[in-house]
Amino acid sequence: MKLHRKHHIPALAVVAASALLAIAAASGAASQALWPTLTSPSTPQRAPDTDGFIPRWLLLEPIGVNGLTDSAVQAIVKKEYFPDQFTVIPHDGDKVTVGDAQLTWHAVDTKNYNVNLYHFAYALGKPTSNVLFWTVTLVNCPQEMRGVRLAVGSNAASVWWVNGQEVIGIYGDRQTVIDDGVSKRLTLKKGQNIVRAAVINGGGATDFCARFLDENDKPLKGFTVSVGEVRK
Amino acid sequence: MKYALLVTVLTLASIALALDGQIGIHDPSTVVLCDGKFYTYGTGGSSLVSDDGWTWRPGVALPRRGLAPDVIHIGDRYYVFVAGNIGAQPKAAVNMIWSKTLDPNSPDYKWEEGGVVASSDGVEDSNAIDPGVFLDPTDGRLWLVYGSYFGYIRLVELDPKTGKRINPNDKPRDLAINCEASDMMYHDGWYYLLATHGSCCRGADSEYNIRMGRSRKVTGPFLDAEGLDMILGGGKLLIGSGGHVIGAGHFGLLDLGQGVQKFSMHWEADLDRGGASVLDIRPLLWKDGWPVAGENLKEGTYEIESERTGTALELAVEGMPVGGPRGRGGRGTGGAGRGGAAAPGAAGAPGDAAGRAGVAVPGSGGGGRGMFAGTGTPIPPQDVAQVSTNWPAGKIDTRMGVYLCQAQQKWAISAVPNAGGYPGSPYFKITIAGTDRTLAATEDAELVVLPAFTGGPDQLWRFDQLADGSWRIMPKSVPNSKEALVLSAVGSSFATLARFDPTSDKQHWLVKIP
Numbered sequence: 062m063k064l065h066r067k068h069h070i071p072a073l074a075v076v077a078a079s080a081l082l083a084i085a086a087a088s089g090a091a092s093q094a095l096w097p098t099l100t101s102p103s104t105p106q107r108a109p110d111t112d113g114f115i116p117r118w119l120l121l122e123p124i125g126v127n128g129l130t131d132s133a134v135q136a137i138v139k140k141e142y143f144p145d146q147f148t149v150i151p152h153d154g155d156k157v158t159v160g161d162a163q164l165t166w167h168a169v170d171t172k173n174y175n176v177n178l179y180h181f182a183y184a185l186g187k188p189t190s191n192v193l194f195w196t197v198t199l200v201n202c203p204q205e206m207r208g209v210r211l212a213v214g215s216n217a218a219s220v221w222w223v224n225g226q227e228v229i230g231i232y233g234d235r236q237t238v239i240d241d242g243v244s245k246r247l248t249l250k251k252g253q254n255i256v257r258a259a260v261i262n263g264g265g266a267t268d269f270c271a272r273f274l275d276e277n278d279k280p281l282k283g284f285t286v287s288v289g290e291v292r293k
Numbered sequence: 294m295k296y297a298l299l300v301t302v303l304t305l306a307s308i309a310l311a312l313d314g315q316i317g318i319h320d321p322s323t324v325v326l327c328d329g330k331f332y333t334y335g336t337g338g339s340s341l342v343s344d345d346g347w348t349w350r351p352g353v354a355l356p357r358r359g360l361a362p363d364v365i366h367i368g369d370r371y372y373v374f375v376a377g378n379i380g381a382q383p384k385a386a387v388n389m390i391w392s393k394t395l396d397p398n399s400p401d402y403k404w405e406e407g408g409v410v411a412s413s414d415g416v417e418d419s420n421a422i423d424p425g426v427f428l429d430p431t432d433g434r435l436w437l438v439y440g441s442y443f444g445y446i447r448l449v450e451l452d453p454k455t456g457k458r459i460n461p462n463d464k465p466r467d468l469a470i471n472c473e474a475s476d477m478m479y480h481d482g483w484y485y486l487l488a489t490h491g492s493c494c495r496g497a498d499s500e501y502n503i504r505m506g507r508s509r510k511v512t513g514p515f516l517d518a519e520g521l522d523m524i525l526g527g528g529k530l531l532i533g534s535g536g537h538v539i540g541a542g543h544f545g546l547l548d549l550g551q552g553v554q555k556f557s558m559h560w561e562a563d564l565d566r567g568g569a570s571v572l573d574i575r576p577l578l579w580k581d582g583w584p585v586a587g588e589n590l591k592e593g594t595y596e597i598e599s600e601r602t603g604t605a606l607e608l609a610v611e612g613m614p615v616g617g618p619r620g621r622g623g624r625g626t627g628g629a630g631r632g633g634a635a636a637p638g639a640a641g642a643p644g645d646a647a648g649r650a651g652v653a654v655p656g657s658g659g660g661g662r663g664m665f666a667g668t669g670t671p672i673p674p675q676d677v678a679q680v681s682t683n684w685p686a687g688k689i690d691t692r693m694g695v696y697l698c699q700a701q702q703k704w705a706i707s708a709v710p711n712a713g714g715y716p717g718s719p720y721f722k723i724t725i726a727g728t729d730r731t732l733a734a735t736e737d738a739e740l741v742v743l744p745a746f747t748g749g750p751d752q753l754w755r756f757d758q759l760a761d762g763s764w765r766i767m768p769k770s771v772p773n774s775k776e777a778l779v780l781s782a783v784g785s786s787f788a789t790l791a792r793f794d795p796t797s798d799k800q801h802w803l804v805k806i807p
Contacts, residue, residue: 131611212784231786232611240784245739278799280781 095155096184098177099169101153106201106285107170113272114174115241117254119151119288122164123192125181126282129263132231134218134285136192138259147225151197168288173215175237178260182267193263197257200273202284208247208276212240215260215269220270221255223247237268249273250286296620297393311538311563312572314349316341318492319570320361320423320474323545324557324716327371327630328393331559331716333545333572334373340570347714349572350708355399356404358392361474364395365426367435370571371395372409372456374437376422384415387424410458411439411449411465418444419465423543425476428453428509429484433706436511438486445524446488448512466704468513469523472504474543483507483582486515490528496568499540499561505584516611520581532586537564545575547574547716552795553757555716556586559587574717576645576758589718590756590764591807594726596696599782600763600801604693606780606788608701608725608742613680614670615698638774675700678725691732691740693786696807701725703807704732712753713769719768720753722746736772738790740780756804763801 083113107117126137143149143164151157169181176196182189184229211228212235215223221229221244228244235241260269273281302600318335325332331343332352336359340352355362359377359442366372370391378385396402413421427436433452438440440446445467450459469475472488479485485507493502506515506523514522521527523527532541540561547555562568576587597606677700684701696702705726708719723732724746731746732754746752753769766780771790781791782799793800 115413122790238785241786243784243787243789246737274783 065259069275070277075264079276082237085123089115089259090202090223093251096169096180098180098281100172102168102170102288105289108285109272109280109282110174112158112174113274113282115169115200115271115286117169117198117288118171118176118285119153119197120129120176120178120181120197121151121157121166121168122185122249123189124159124162124164124188125191126193126261129218129232129234129261131230134220134230134261137261138220142193142195146195147222147257149197150199151287153230174239174274178262178267178269179265184244189267189278192262192267194260194262195257196260197255197288199289200256202249202251202255203253206273206275206281206284209249210274210283211244211256211271212242212274213258213269213271214238214241215258216267217262219260219269221271222255223252224250234263238269239270240272240274244275246276250284311565312349312574312717313390313575314343315351316349316572317566317569318572319559319561320543321545321557321559321572322362322364322373322543323425323476324547324574325364325366325371325395327366328398328399332364332395334364335559336360336362345713346574346716347719348430354364357388357406359388360385361423363424363426363476363545365428365435367428367453367456369393370456372407373404373562374424374426375422376439378422379760380415383423383441384414385419385421386412387421387437391456403431404435407456409446409455409458410437410451417468419447420444420473421447421472422502425474425545426451427477427479429513430479434511436477438468438475439467440475442471445470446472446486452655457661459536466512467524468515469506469528471526472523472528473744476544476546477511478546480579480584483509484511484515485584486513486523487531487544487584488523488528488543488788490548491540493540493542493561495540495561497539497562497564500534501540501542501561503531503544503558504534505531505539507582529583531584532558534640537562538562538571538573546577548756549716551631551793552760554760555757575758578758578762580762585762587758587762588719589758590706590804592721594703594705595743596702596803596807597704597723597766598696598803598805599693599788599799600761600803601782601798602693602785604782604785605696605702606691606696606704606802607689608684608730609692610681610684612694612697612699612701614676615675616668677703677725681702681725681728683780687744689730689742691788693788700727703727706754706804709748709753712748715755715757719756722752722761732789734768734771734778736774738771738774738778740788740790757791761801763798764804765800767793767804 142159151166155166179189199217216237217234229242230240275281310664318339320336321333331346338354338358341349342352343349347769357375357376358715362375364658365724372391375388384410389410390404392404393401411421413419420441424439434452447465449465472490474489476487481754487505490504491502493501506517508515519530538560542569545557556577563571578585578587661687680700703726705724706721729745731743733743734751750769755767777792778790779800
């Protein structure tokens with residue numbers, strides 16, 4: 062029996078990491094040095110990985126929230142925390158003000174199929190429990206792709222939008238399972254498509270993964286992802 | 294037929310949930326499809342026809358009447374084999390007739406006599422009645438089995454181009470004994486001989502039951518699951534009496550394609566129809582290399598669970614834990630379960646830091662003291678009227694989740710009167726139990742739950758039991774689509790409609806009693 066199934070970093074380690082971060086002036090470079098699974102993008106665009114997972118995302122530093130039920134999550138994600146929250150295409154280093162806090166968008170590539178939000182927030186000295194993460198990526202399609210589905214997993218709840226349309230909501234205190242939540246069939250237009258998500262964590266580990274599935278439920282390929290306007 | 298019994302055509306009114314309509318028949322031929330209609334022919338000139346395989350009506354009698362016909366469709370011909378006694382049993386003969394169609398209204402409906410294909414002289418160990426015809430899918434050869442309790446079940450080869458004996462002088466092979474109403478089929482490298490054991494024609498006192506053996510060769514020997522040769526009386530049971538029906542006989546394979554198989558047969562006595570002999574169509578399942586008789590879906594309240602994911606189809610609404618919200622001991626966070634534990638305004642009952650959220654009632658048999666003790670009293674089923682007050686009034690999406698005995702996960706599946714059906718069953722509606730909220734197909738081939746059932750074909754559902762006992766679930770039609778689509782799991786928490794893939798478990802569903 063394991064009541065606390067999520068991993069908790071000992072408080073001492075948190076203190077030590079915070080001290081280290083303070084010494085490093087909490088610079089982006091220092092944060093990235095402490096990201097075991099995330100790196101800063103070094104190329105304009107990336108292809109999905111071999112299993113179709115999207116590796117590149119813009120992550121906003123966490124916002125404190127509380128609630129994982131359907132209604133609580135819907136209320137949390139529908140609240141406006143910063144201007145143009147549902148339409149903005151942020152760039153690495155952009156800042157938004159949420160309440161009294163100034164939060165920064167970070168462009169990341171993940172080394173794994175999933176994006177580890179715990180690593181992300183912990184390295185920044187930010188809270189990892191009872192938080193909301195906003196994330197955005199741009200999916201660039203060489204041609205229109207019909208009948209595809211967005212397929213996600215998240216720890217914990219998450220809500221997802223594609224080109225402004227809410228397409229998935231998965232709720233409760235859940236773990237990241239590949240293709241846990243799957244959208245209805247949708248069309249990715251030729252050119253740039255915006256995938257946006259709000260991931261809410263209760264406590265412990267937090268991460269997400271996302272990919273598109275083709276009409277045969279196989280991983281979709283043939284597109285690239287970027288974290289900013291694609292400028293030719 | 295154990296006795297030279299000429300059964301009058303039975304015409305019965307529909308009174309039960311077996312097949313619908315007038316289904317009185319004895320010794321039915323294998324149900325076959327011709328130009329969109331299903332046909333079967335029985336002893337004494339009886340005939341049934343159906344537009345959908347569910348509702349039946351009397352058909353036109355064959356020009357040659359006799360005992361226990363069998364039918365097969367090869368090329369542009371329908372061959373019918375009909376037995377008749379020549380005087381008294383066991384002197385008998387099987388005659389073949391053929392037509393290009395079974396539809397009496399077609400200009401091609403014309404029967405030709407094909408002559409005798411098998412016979413018994415009244416002395417030999419054979420009674421040439423009860424023909425069963427089999428086309429070997431591996432090589433296209435055509436075979437006829439026949440016989441009854443006087444002597445052996447025998448096998449002869451026919452010409453698939455003419456339906457006649459390839460060589461009338463060839464000696465028939467003996468395959469089985471102490472049975473009748475035989476037929477054959479092929480599956481995964483094995484030939485199966487199915488034959489009816491026990492007594493017939495005694496109404497509710499009939500002991501008819503269908504048994505089988507299998508062989509690697511069409512010519513046998515056919516051994517049962519215990520290794521006993523059918524020629525020594527062996528036979529593994531496929532189906533016998535049960536419920537309100539007595540005496541199973543005259544197996545006929547109805548292969549609907551894509552791995553969906555059913556079989557036609559008759560019951561000697563349907564107690565709900567006054568003990569009449571009636572047609573039935575059942576799913577044919579497979580287990581360990583042997584056919585198993587399945588069951589058509591019965592009305593009831595069920596959990597619909599994906600065999601692929603283990604998650605249950607549910608209305609996409611915030612769930613309420615059965616028994617109400619409860620804190621999670623030691624964590625001090627009430628109502629954190631999936632799907633939403635805490636109802637609006639109900640914060641739950643947080644446990645204290647040590648997890649001492651409750652106290653066991655002595656003698657309750659619960660999990661001892663503390664957070665595992667339960668309430669000490671039985672928790673009643675969730676009242677859908679109570680928990681549905683916050684559900685949206687209009688259309689609601691579906692999703693799949695871990696089954697938690699909650700109201701939005703329980704589906705009432707009930708037959709829709711006068712809505713037609715498919716071989717063996719009527720169309721059903723699927724509603725959230727205790728409500729009229731109805732599962733429907735959408736024009737973009739997804740699922741939605743409508744506020745109420747209105748009877749449209751997008752709300753009528755077909756359940757076909759598959760070889761492994763799970764179910765294929767499909768709407769009668771999908772709006773603006775001519776494709777036959779079925780309920781399909783996508784990922785862990787979503788269901789959609791998709792083309793049926795017999796090799797995938799995404800479209801296999803378990804229908805469980807909650």
